[in-house]
Amino acid sequence: MKKMLFVFNPNSGKARIKNKLVEIVQIFSNAGYDVTVYPTKARMDGYKYMIENMHNYDIVTCSGGDGTLNETVSAVLSCSDKKMPIGYIPSGSTNDFANSLSIPKDMELAAEYIVEGSLFSCDIGMVNKEKxxxxxxxxxxxxxxxxxxxxxxxxxxxxxxxxxxxxxxxxxxxxxxxxxxxxxxxxxxxxxxxxxxxxxxxxxxxxxxxxxxxxxxxxxxxxxxxxxxxxxxxxxxxxxxxxxxxxxxxxxxxxxxxxxxxxxxxxxxxxxxxxxxxxxxxxxxxxxxxxxxxxxxxxxx
Ligand SMILES: [Mg+2]
Missing domain, CATH: 2.60.200.40 (Tumour Suppressor Smad4)
Structure with missing residues (x-):
């Protein structure tokens, strides 16, 4: 069974995820993923959790706004042993990057797109060669x-x-x-x-x-x-x-x-x-x- 780490910010974007969480996890489970769900507790909490635990998983999915996505990307790039695929369910207020990636606002649909999707290789930026x-x-x-x-x-x-x-x-x-x-x-x-x-x-x-x-x-x-x-x-x-x-x-x-x-x-x-x-x-x-x-x-x- 493929293992998914699902990290989400429970307070992002009017806490939209609260009404959708069961459906989202079910979509992942029905697609054959063994899902671990982790709600973040503070800024950088998700990052720390991912750094410590990500190596046990095949894919990391995050849900939140830009901050959550940034923490996920940073965590994935810090673990150099393999290129961990990232799933993203946006729930922030503007979701600029998700729009650029054509990831839908509808959270269940975004989850379906992850399980039905394929890998899209994307450029990332680096500041002062450290962040x-x-x-x-x-x-x-x-x-x-x-x-x-x-x-x-x-x-x-x-x-x-x-x-x-x-x-x-x-x-x-x-x-x-x-x-x-x-x-x-x-x-x-x-x-x-x-x-x-x-x-x-x-x-x-x-x-x-x-x-x-x-x-x-x-x-x-x-x-x-x-x-x-x-x-x-x-x-x-x-x-x-x-x-x-x-x-x-x-x-x-x-x-x-x-x-x-x-x-x-x-x-x-x-x-x-x-x-x-x-x-x-x-x-x-x-x-x-x-x-x-x-x-x-x-x-x-
Ligand atoms: Mg470009």
Whole structure:
């Protein structure tokens, strides 16, 4: 019998899993899995449990938001003896990465997709060659939104919480003078927002990083937004995002790269997968191509 470790965050996304848990476990059991269920008790608790126990299993499935997924991916990558397949049942409020992977919001359906699925090899990001992120590292407006919005508010408002907070923070953006090297290509200037991503949506907003995102191409999308002076530039920026035409806007710098270095004369707060990722003056990002394998229904390209 195949053995599955199922780790879930009981409080994620309005505690949606509470009404679905029996059905989900039954789907796994009916598909021939011997399932161990572990509810996480605090941040990094799931990570620790997985590190200690994962080697006894054939697949690890997690359910929760971005934080839970990040812990699972980090745990899997820390166990070097074999590439553990990952199943993912999203239950957070935005589920950006799950959307990019075409994993459904319906939890039972997501569980069915895991048991009927095949392995999808996916790139993962690495920060300063020591920490993993699944799909986005960023500084600036949206970033602060993700980790400053309290969990209860996220649960109550869901997607709207992000939009509300993003609108508020747009009014008070602090520019940073940064120097960016992306695969040898250098840019520098005053930027209010920057993201290094491998996802189609960020903070519930689709298309921020352009339309040609490929989770398996070994490349990040680098998106930098220049300091906005005046309503004209603000309008240009909004238009650029809406049309995804960054070349003509002048306020957005966009490039694909596999190794990125960002330098700043002062500390910049970064978020990794929507959670606080520390203050950094110098920070590097590297793609780890095909680092993990998700068990899922393949996305049709
Ligand atoms: Mg990519």
């Amino acid at each position: 993993y992120f699944c799909y986005v590292a960023a500084f600036g407006a949206f970033t602060e939104v993700s980790y400053l919005t309290p969990q209860y508010l996220k649960n109550m408002l869901g997607h709207q919480a992000y939009i509300l907070e993003a609108a508020k923070s747009l009014a008070a953006l602090k520019p940073y003078y940064i120097r960016v090297t992306a695969d040898g290509h250098k840019v520098e200037g005053e930027y209010v927002y920057g993201m290094i991503s491998n996802t189609e949506s960020v903070g519930g907003v689709k298309g921020l990083a352009g339309s040609s995102v490929d989770l398996q191409d070994g490349l990040f999308e680098v998106t930098l937004v220049k300091k906005i002076s005046g309503p004209m530039e603000f309008q240009q920026l909004v238009t650029a995002f809406l049309t995804q035409n960054y070349d003509e806007s002048g306020s957005i710098f966009s490039i694909k790269a596999k190794h990125i270095e960002v330098e700043c004369g002062e500390g910049v707060n970064w978020t990794l997968d929507g959670e606080f990722g520390g203050e950094h003056r110098n920070i590097t990002f590297d793609v780890v191509p095909g680092a993990v394998e998700f068990m899922m229904k393949q996305k049709t390209k």
